[in-house]
Amino acid sequence: MTTTQAILLGVFVVATLVGYKIITRVPSLLHTPLMSGMNAFSGVTVLGCLAATAAAAHWGSKILGFLAIVLAMINVVSGFGVTHRMLRMFHSSSKKGAEK
Numbered sequence: 001m002t003t004t005q006a007i008l009l010g011v012f013v014v015a016t017l018v019g020y021k022i023i024t025r026v027p028s029l030l031h032t033p034l035m036s037g038m039n040a041f042s043g044v045t046v047l048g049c050l051a052a053t054a055a056a057a058h059w060g061s062k063i064l065g066f067l068a069i070v071l072a073m074i075n076v077v078s079g080f081g082v083t084h085r086m087l088r089m090f091h092s093s094s095k096k097g098a099e100k
Contacts, residue, residue, distance in 0.1 A: 039079040046072045 001009075026034065049072050053065025 039076055039083065042072060042076045042079060046076060 046069065049065060049068040053062060053069060056062045056065050
């Protein structure tokens with residue numbers, strides 16, 4: 001393992017621990033609104049996956065990059081789906097009666 005790889009692994013571990021600590025302290029009522037705001041950042045993840053896959057030199061790296069693109073897109077699409085369901089819960093009952 002090179003020095004660069006060790007540093008990247010250390011950053012990954014620290015970011016994982018800090019992220020877990022932050023998420024566990026958020027009240028459950030705020031999880032869905034915060035997730036809907038994070039969908040924009042997930043789009044940035046897709047762009048990063050695309051750039052990394054385009055720059056990949058070996059087939060193994062290209063396959064992992066493609067897998068990263070697919071998983072990031074699943075994250076974005078499902079995040080917007082959950083946000084849409086959450087917003088439908090907050091429609092007033094007068095609007096539901098007018099639609100029927």
